[in-house]
Amino acid sequence: MRAGPSQEEIRRHNLGALLRHVHLGGPTSRAELTTRMGLNRSTIMALTADLTAAGLVREELPRETGRAGRPSLVVRPESARVYVLAYDIGVDRLVAARVGLGGVILDRRETTRRRGVFAMENEVERLAAFTGQMLGKTRSDTVCVGAGVAFSGGVRHSDGFVRFSPNLGVFDIPLGEELERRLGLGVPVVVGNDANVGALAEQARGVGVGSRDLIYLHGDVGVGGGIITAGQLLGGHGGYGGEVGHMVVNAGGRPCGCGSHGCLEAEVGERALLEAAGRFGPQIGRDAVRAVVDAADRGDSIAQEALARVGDWLGLGVANLVNIFNPEIVIFGGMLREIYLGAAAQVRSRITTDVLYASRETLRLRTPMLGDDTTLVGAAELAFARVLADPLDALARVGA
Amino acid sequence: MRAGPSQEEIRRHNLGALLRHVHLGGPTSRAELTTRMGLNRSTIMALTADLTAAGLVREELPRETGRAGRPSLVVRPESARVYVLAYDIGVDRLVAARVGLGGVILDRRETTRRRGVFAMENEVERLAAFTGQMLGKTRSDTVCVGAGVAFSGGVRHSDGFVRFSPNLGVFDIPLGEELERRLGLGVPVVVGNDANVGALAEQARGVGVGSRDLIYLHGDVGVGGGIITAGQLLGGHGGYGGEVGHMVVNAGGRPCGCGSHGCLEAEVGERALLEAAGRFGPQIGRDAVRAVVDAADRGDSIAQEALARVGDWLGLGVANLVNIFNPEIVIFGGMLREIYLGAAAQVRSRITTDVLYASRETLRLRTPMLGDDTTLVGAAELAFARVLADPLDALARVGA
Numbered sequence: 001m002r003a004g005p006s007q008e009e010i011r012r013h014n015l016g017a018l019l020r021h022v023h024l025g026g027p028t029s030r031a032e033l034t035t036r037m038g039l040n041r042s043t044i045m046a047l048t049a050d051l052t053a054a055g056l057v058r059e060e061l062p063r064e065t066g067r068a069g070r071p072s073l074v075v076r077p078e079s080a081r082v083y084v085l086a087y088d089i090g091v092d093r094l095v096a097a098r099v100g101l102g103g104v105i106l107d108r109r110e111t112t113r114r115r116g117v118f119a120m121e122n123e124v125e126r127l128a129a130f131t132g133q134m135l136g137k138t139r140s141d142t143v144c145v146g147a148g149v150a151f152s153g154g155v156r157h158s159d160g161f162v163r164f165s166p167n168l169g170v171f172d173i174p175l176g177e178e179l180e181r182r183l184g185l186g187v188p189v190v191v192g193n194d195a196n197v198g199a200l201a202e203q204a205r206g207v208g209v210g211s212r213d214l215i216y217l218h219g220d221v222g223v224g225g226g227i228i229t230a231g232q233l234l235g236g237h238g239g240y241g242g243e244v245g246h247m248v249v250n251a252g253g254r255p256c257g258c259g260s261h262g263c264l265e266a267e268v269g270e271r272a273l274l275e276a277a278g279r280f281g282p283q284i285g286r287d288a289v290r291a292v293v294d295a296a297d298r299g300d301s302i303a304q305e306a307l308a309r310v311g312d313w314l315g316l317g318v319a320n321l322v323n324i325f326n327p328e329i330v331i332f333g334g335m336l337r338e339i340y341l342g343a344a345a346q347v348r349s350r351i352t353t354d355v356l357y358a359s360r361e362t363l364r365l366r367t368p369m370l371g372d373d374t375t376l377v378g379a380a381e382l383a384f385a386r387v388l389a390d391p392l393d394a395l396a397r398v399g400a
Numbered sequence: 401m402r403a404g405p406s407q408e409e410i411r412r413h414n415l416g417a418l419l420r421h422v423h424l425g426g427p428t429s430r431a432e433l434t435t436r437m438g439l440n441r442s443t444i445m446a447l448t449a450d451l452t453a454a455g456l457v458r459e460e461l462p463r464e465t466g467r468a469g470r471p472s473l474v475v476r477p478e479s480a481r482v483y484v485l486a487y488d489i490g491v492d493r494l495v496a497a498r499v500g501l502g503g504v505i506l507d508r509r510e511t512t513r514r515r516g517v518f519a520m521e522n523e524v525e526r527l528a529a530f531t532g533q534m535l536g537k538t539r540s541d542t543v544c545v546g547a548g549v550a551f552s553g554g555v556r557h558s559d560g561f562v563r564f565s566p567n568l569g570v571f572d573i574p575l576g577e578e579l580e581r582r583l584g585l586g587v588p589v590v591v592g593n594d595a596n597v598g599a600l601a602e603q604a605r606g607v608g609v610g611s612r613d614l615i616y617l618h619g620d621v622g623v624g625g626g627i628i629t630a631g632q633l634l635g636g637h638g639g640y641g642g643e644v645g646h647m648v649v650n651a652g653g654r655p656c657g658c659g660s661h662g663c664l665e666a667e668v669g670e671r672a673l674l675e676a677a678g679r680f681g682p683q684i685g686r687d688a689v690r691a692v693v694d695a696a697d698r699g700d701s702i703a704q705e706a707l708a709r710v711g712d713w714l715g716l717g718v719a720n721l722v723n724i725f726n727p728e729i730v731i732f733g734g735m736l737r738e739i740y741l742g743a744a745a746q747v748r749s750r751i752t753t754d755v756l757y758a759s760r761e762t763l764r765l766r767t768p769m770l771g772d773d774t775t776l777v778g779a780a781e782l783a784f785a786r787v788l789a790d791p792l793d794a795l796a797r798v799g800a
Contacts, residue, residue, distance in 0.1 A: 154758050163758040213637040225724070229636065234629055236726025237613040240758040241629070243723040248716055248754055251650055260754040316648055323643040324625070324724070326636025354648055354660040358554050358563040358640040 011047075012390050014039065018047050019056055020388045022077045023102055024204055029062060031072035048075055055143070055400070056082055056101065056391055077102035080139075084383035085147040085187075087127050087179070088376040090194065090334075091115060091167050091221045092285050094123060096130035098138070099380035101387075103205055105373070107134045115221075115284075117169035120178055128182045143400040146187050148383030150194040150375040151175060152220050157239035160191030166257035167221045187398050190382045194218055195333075196233055196242055197378025198368070199226025202331050204381055206369035214329040215321055216368075217244065218375065219336030222257070223265040223317075226378075229325060245269075249317050267313035270335060276306035289335050293342035311343020315350025318365075322351065326359040333368045334375075340367065411447075412790050414439065418447045420788045422457055422477045423502055424604055429462060431472035448475055455543070455800070456482055456501065456791055477502035480539075484783035485547040485587075487527050487579070488776040490594065490734075491515060491567050491621045492685050494523060496530035498538070499780035501787075503605055505773070507534045515621075515684070517569035520578055528582045543800040546587050548783030550594040550775040551575060552620050557639035560591030566657035567621045587798050590782045594618055595733075596633055596642055597778025598768070599626025602731050604781055606769035614729040615721055616768075617644065618775065619736030622657070623665040623717075626778075629725060645669075649717050667713035670735060676706035689735050693742035711743020715750025718765075722751065726759040733768045734775075740767065 005013070017037060022028050028036075034044050051057045059073040079100035088095040092115065098107040109130035113123070135144075153165025160176020180189040199216035202208040208216075208228070216226040225244030227234040234241045245265035246258050253262025254272060266272060270289055274280040277292045295303035318330055332340035340347060344365070351360060368374040387394040405413070417437060422428050428436075434444050451457045459473040479500035488495040492515065498507040509530035513523070535544075553565025560576020580589040599616035602608040608616075612631040618624045625644030627634040634641045645665035646658050653662025654672060666672060670689055674680040677692045695703035718730055732740035740747060744765070751760060768774040787794040 154756065164756060211637075227724075229629065229634055229641070230632055232630055232632070234725070236629065236759070237611075237728040237762055238726055238758060240756065241724060241726035243726075243756055243759070246723040246754070246756060247720040248649070249651065251716060258754075258756060263754075316651060320647040320720070321724075323646040324627075324641060324721075325634070326638055326641035326643075328637040354646070354658075354663075356554065356564060356640065356643055356646060356658060358638060359636070359643065362637055 012392065014043070014047055015050060015391050016388050018044070018075075019051060019077070019101075019391050022057060022075050023384065023388060026102060027060075027074045027076040029072040029074050030059075033075065051075075051391060054392060054395055056387075056395075079104040080106070081141060082143050082145055082387070084145055084380050085131060085134075085183070085185075086376050086380035086383060087147070087149040088194070088379055089118075089123070089127075089149060089151045089168075090375070091152055094126055094130075095376050096127050096134065097376055097380070098134045099377070099383075101384070103377065103380065105376075107137065109133065118165065118173075120170070120173050120175060124175075124179050124182050127179065131183060143395070143398065144185055144187050145387045145394055145398055145400070146383035146385075147179070147183065147185070147189045148197070148379040148381070149175065149179065149189060149191040150197045150379040150382075151191055152194050152222070152224065154240045154243065155191050155193050157192075157235060160189060162191070163240065188386070190385070192379065192382050193224060193226070193242065194220070194375045194378075195224030195226040197226065197382055198333055198374040199228050199331075199378070200233060200381050201370055201374050201378035202333075202368055203228055205377060206374065207331060207366045208329055211328045213325065213327045214331065215325060215327045216331045216333055216374070217318070217336050219269070219332075219334040219339065221265075221270055223269060223336065225321070227321075227325060227327075229327075244317065244321060247317060247320065249313055249320070264313070264317040268310050268317065268336070268339065272313075273306055273310045273339065276309055277303050278306075286335055286338070289338050293338050296342055307339070307343045308346050310339060311346030312350060314339060314343065315347035316354065318347060319350050319354035322355045322359050322363060328362060329364045329366055331366050331368055334372075337367045340365070412792065414443070414447055415450060415791050416788050418444070418475075419451060419456055419477070419791050422475050423784065423788060426502060427460075427474045427476040429472040429474050430459075433475065451475075451791060454792060454795055456787075456795075479504040480506070481541060482543050482545055482787070483538075484545055484780050485531060485534075485583070485585075486776050486780035486783060487547070487549040488594070488779055489518070489523070489527075489549060489551045489568075490775070491552055494526055494530075495776050496527050496534065497776055497780070498534045499777070499783075501784070503777065503780065505776075507537065509533065518565065518573075520570070520573050520575060524575075524579050524582050527579065531583060543795070543798065544585055544587050545787045545794055545798055545800070546783035546785075547579070547583065547585070547589045548597070548779040548781070549575065549579065549589060549591040550597045550779040550782075551591055552594050552622070552624065554640045554643065555591050555593050557592075557635055560589060562591070563640065588786070590785070592779070592782050593624060593626070593642065594620070594775045594778075595624030595626040597626065597782055598733055598774045599628050599731075599778070600633060600781050601770055601774050601778035602733075602768055603628055605777060606774065607731060607766045608729055611728045613725065613727045614731065615725060615727045616731045616733055616774070617718070617736050619669070619732075619734040619739065621665075621670055623669060623736065625721070627725060627727075629727075644717065644721060647717060647720065649713055649720070664713070664717040668710050668717065668736070668739065672713075673706055673710045673739065676709055677703050678706075686735055686738070689738050693738050696742055707739070707743045708746050710739060711746030712750060714739060714743065715747035716754065718747060719750050719754035722755045722759050722763060728762060729764045729766055731766050731768055734772075737767045740765070
């Protein structure tokens with residue numbers, strides 16, 4: 001515990017706070033910022049002037065308000081000028097995007113990925129090629145302030161080193177370092193677990209806005225969890241928390257890629273569903289999962305039974321998490337979106353049976369507002385974190 | 401986000417911070433406080449003078465240091481003068497204590513409790529009677545700054561209202577209000593879940609000192625969890641988080657008091673162990689659990705098998721929690737202390753099988769340093785929180 005902050009520290013904190021307001025809330029009038037931030041008008045003016053001079057925001061007259069009197073200027077993020085690079089590395093796809101301040105996806109490239117071991121140099125090369133294409137189209141006065149990656153695996157938070165990814169078949173690879181080197185843009189690359197950044201994205205811009213206690217479950221081949229409790233992302237001692245996919249829900253059940261049996265991801269993952277539906281074969285991935293849900297909708301009893309079974313295990317896993325975390329919202333993302341929509345009755349039934357009433361009464365179950373871009377948007381938010389924490393310092397570091 | 405704090409706010413914050421240092425760390429020299437708090441000597445002197453004037457600390461010459469030069473004065477909490485009342489309400493016992501600043505148990509009363517429904521008025525009366533006995537023995541210049549309760553159940557954090565306690569057979573009872581009224585001391589009564597406050601106690605004064613990510617598991621008839629992540633106690637949206645006892649580990653397993661089946665507490669609770677050992681009968685409670693562990697130690701194969709089975713489920717539950725939270729330490733308290741000590745091999749084996757390596761490599765398993773007083777000490781820390789947050793304001797509120 002230290003002495004109070006200096007005036008300069010307070011100013012830098014407030015610059016970040018104001019920028020965060022317009023980054024997350026969109027164009028906001030000075031009057032509104034005054035109210036929301038609890039600062040006086042002259043302080044807001046001075047902060048806005050500093051951010052404008054730095055090229056991070058601009059001020060505009062608002063559209064017609066219909067009210068008498070001089071309208072308050074609107075502060076707007078410089079979305080077209082200040083951006084980050086965002087990457088989403090999943091089992092089945094690689095996505096790269098340029099995302100402007102304010103969360104605007106300015107440009108986007110996506111390719112499917114053949115399943116199998118993540119060949120780092122090769123795949124980083126493909127992301128770099130996408131980046132080159134996108135950068136070739138940017139205006140010369142734009143500024144890249146960072147890069148973020150959503151990765152399907154366990155990532156050391158200090159340096160973006162991937163510790164494990166059973167589903168991408170890799171352990172201990174320096175992904176952040178390699179991408180930073182290959183991009184050669186002089187901007188830091190921050191790597192996060194896909195479910196973790198998905199949770200941040202839905203909290204910042206999705207169904208979780210305003211919630212301080214939410215769980216985002218991300219289904220890919222496996223199942224990951226991003227858990228926000230009391231407003232903070234659960235990291236744990238080394239940053240490997242949230243591995244809800246390896247919670248054993250069916251002791252002695254299906255074998256899991258982690259070496260154990262009956263893990264949540266072994267019981268509700270893509271393969272469990274497809275096998276139960278008698279459809280495990282060359283057709284895999286999201287489309288194959290959707291096909292089972294569609295078949296169940298059309299009355300196919302084998303598909304219905306498969307979905308009910310997987311939904312029951314999913315419900316049991318979610319019930320456990322709700323008893324443990326007492327969240328306000330649980331969000332089913334990635335492939336789990338389809339499974340949840342197809343088996344909501346089973347999931348809800350388990351929650352009714354297994355969750356203590358006090359935690360159940362306020363619970364909401366949702367699908368992501370950001371759809372399949374949840375993890376990509378989360379990667380962008382990772383990259384924006386530094387400029388929001390200390391805008392002028394972050395710009396200075398990238399030489400802008 | 402608001403403007404920076406005022407000078408007065410900073411002073412109050414620093415008074416609390418200094419008091420917390422000596423409350424948790426014991427007598428500390430001014431020089432050491434200067435270093436640890438990052439404040440200059442004159443500020444430390446002024447803060448100490450204020451706390452001394454308020455009767456919260458006193459300064460003394462240190463014992464012989466053996467070093468040349470004028471020794472730095474030592475700041476010591478006024479443990480005999482400033483105290484809280486702490487209560488521990490478990491299934492099998494009621495404890496009341498007077499705990500001095502610095503965490504010293506000054507006086508203590510304990511009685512066993514017959515199992516069965518918690519009859520609030522009656523049991524509060526017994527705690528009040530203990531309190532009367534203890535207060536009759538205090539000096540007239542002492543000050544009670546608060547009261548805290550550890551309760552075996554789910555408690556609403558805002559007002560100490562007990563929402564549920566399957567093992568004490570009650571729902572929705574105004575425990576905090578009733579005890580506050582019955583004590584009539586004009587001090588606030590704060591109520592917390594026993595496992596939650598146990599986690600706080602072991603972090604403040606036990607095996608968890610210095611750890612920001614720990615899990616305290618408390619076994620009584622049931623199993624509760626107190627989870628600290630990134631230094632903060634997990635509460636969840638309504639404060640009912642941490643109910644790890646109702647995590648289903650054995651789907652379709654033993655019936656649980658909550659209405660579900662195969663919950664952790666149904667599989668590793670006292671009854672599960674005693675039944676597996678063929679000893680479920682009139683002899684219950686901690687002694688009966690110890691008797692099984694002792695019998696296993698002496699080579700009784702039925703007791704060994706019972707313990708191995710319960711230990712395996714306990715290990716599975718802990719493995720799930722470690723994958724989810726990536727804690728630094730897991731602490732086995734209450735009745736789980738005995739079970740863990742008797743079945744450590746099974747617990748460790750499950751962790752080896754089921755926990756991802758990155759979370760396993762830094763994990764430590766421990767028993768409570770505070771022994772059977774963990775929850776009682778936690779109740780005291782709950783009560784001290786207000787005086788540590790704003791010492792002068794807290795004293796003013798109790799009229800001291």
